[in-house]
Amino acid sequence: MNSILIIDDEAGIREILQDILEDEGYKVYQAGDGFEGLHLLKTTKVELVLLDIWLPRMGGIDVLKELKKTYPELEVIVISGHANVDMAVNAIKLGAFDFLEKPLDMDRVITLTRNALQIENLKQENKSLKDQLMVEDRMIGSSSSLDEVNRIINQSAGSDSRVMITGENGTGKELVARRIHLNSNRRNKPFIEVNCAAIPDNLIESELFGHEKGAFTGAASQRKGRFEAADGGTLFLDEVADMSLSAQAKVLRAIQEMKFERVGGEQSISVDVRILSATNKNIAEEIEQGNFREDLFFRLNVIPIKLPALRERTDDLDELIAYFMDKFKKEGTVPKTITSEGMAFLKKYSWPGNIRELKNFLERVNIMCNEQEITLDSVQTYLGEQDKSAESGPISNFRDLKLNEAKDKFERELLVYYLKENNYNISKTAQVLGIYPSNLHSKIKKFDIEVKK
């Protein structure tokens, strides 16, 4: 049911309007002047305002301006006397939907109201569809660590503070970033994501800040960067620890001053952007090794969110599984369940790919499995041996990883293998691998490999 607010100083008009609009099935509120109306809107949600243009204390045009400023989506129909139709025309320029002339023609009141609400409802629908497109999943889970995450998301509504989200891969960092944006006052402005790991070093600056025509070979025309695209909204720097040091310096300056130049440009561009960032690296370690600027870290990490690995929050497994089973069920069927033996196995499983791995697993189960109840046997089949050909090859270990993560993981495994084989003799292992011992030393440190003596 849609709600309507009538702002008019004549009690008689308010009463008549209320009667016929209630007969049409709307919920109707009344206010005798603009102040009263604006006050009521602070606590009451309506979709349409019928606004008399000739009001005591605060004129109808000023009320309209205030309404459009505070509630840009709200539709307003202006009511004017014959003598001030020019004001009504002005009101439409200011964003009113249409106007009604006194004495009121009740048929026209009903038609206009219906049209205005139809537009309003379409706008709402459009917005919620957009929101759904942006966030593919709800945040599921009620473990205490997730409560804390939700608390921060909710509190971020009125604040522009920078949030840094850390956690293993697949723990939901991007989902959290999108949720923060949708909960903030910037929700109707762009959410722009930059995957810092996916952009080559030599292009990242132009990607972030844009470039002028002819700034470098291949820059055939001027291009706006992500900072500009995010103006008024949120910029999400994903995999932020993978950014080169020179790009880090530029980003630091840009977020300190909210100003930057396009590559090859002189003019400085100001933007209003909220920065969120995420990484699955151990950032303290990256700082220690000189891969990440500490000053940038302090700027980005005003509010830290650490997402727990799935294996640390197995309490949430029931809820998550129920959610995904429902999401992936065939249309018109009831969600599948998992036997208690199967559940026990899943609770002990280490979930290296976290929620993404769980989600993929349950999608697979819903496509491949015909039984309604998933047994331990099926759980093991679909969790471990999704694809026999990949299982026997090297790919299985790197499933669900980004290229950079897969490279790191592979390198680490290779080093551990050869170190062991050569009894942790550094120079011998380095020789086998064809690298300098000093290089091997730094890799051992980088990957935190235990060297047994």
Ligand SMILES: Nc1ncnc2c1ncn2[C@@H]1O[C@H](COP(=O)(O)OP(=O)(O)OP(=O)(O)O)[C@@H](O)[C@H]1O
């Ligand atoms: N709490 C949750 N409830 C429901 N779905 C979730 C939850 N957390 C994550 N997901 C889903 O799991 C998948 C992985 O999440 P997301 O991409 O946000 O992880 P990530 O931490 O950014 O991963 P990566 O480090 O690989 O970039 C997404 O499909 C996301 O919608």
Ligand SMILES: [Mg+2]
């Ligand atoms: Mg991500």
